[in-house]
Amino acid sequence: MSTPSSNPCLDCGACCMSFRVSFYWTEGLDLPDGLSEQVTPHLACMAGTNASSPRCAALGRGSEGPMACGVYESRPSPCREVQIGDDKCTRARARHGLAPLPA
Numbered sequence: 001m002s003t004p005s006s007n008p009c010l011d012c013g014a015c016c017m018s019f020r021v022s023f024y025w026t027e028g029l030d031l032p033d034g035l036s037e038q039v040t041p042h043l044a045c046m047a048g049t050n051a052s053s054p055r056c057a058a059l060g061r062g063s064e065g066p067m068a069c070g071v072y073e074s075r076p077s078p079c080r081e082v083q084i085g086d087d088k089c090t091r092a093r094a095r096h097g098l099a100p101l102p103a
C-alpha cells in the first residue's frame with residue numbers, strides 16, 4: 001500500500017487481500033500482538049495473509065479510510081514496496097475485479 005494521503009489505496013486494499021505478506025520475523029517486532037503469524041523459524045507473515053483467500057488482519061483498522069492500514073507506521077517491507085500501478089498492484093486489483101491504475 002502506498003502513502004495514505006489522497007490516494008486510491010484507502011478505498012482499495014486489494015494488495016492486502018491477494019498475497020501472503022511475509023517478511024523476516026524481526027520486522028514484525030513492532031506489530032501489535034496477534035497481527036503476525038510465524039511461517040517458518042525465520043519467516044513471519046501478516047495475520048490472515050497465509051490463507052487461500054488472504055486478508056490482512058490489519059486491513060480496515062486505520063482511520064483514514066475504509067481500507068486504511070491499521071499498522072501503517074509499522075507495516076513490513078512488502079507493504080512498503082508495493083506502489084500504485086505497479087505489477088503487484090495491477091495483479092491484486094485484477095484479482096478483485098478492479099481496473100488497473102496508472103503508475
Ligand code: SF4
Nearest residue numbers: 009012013014015089
Ligand atoms: S492494490 Fe494498488 S491501489 Fe490497491 S491498495 Fe494496493 S497499492 Fe493501493
Ligand code: SF4
Nearest residue numbers: 016056058059069079
Ligand atoms: S500491514 Fe497494512 S499495508 Fe500491509 S498488508 Fe496489512 S493492511 Fe495492507
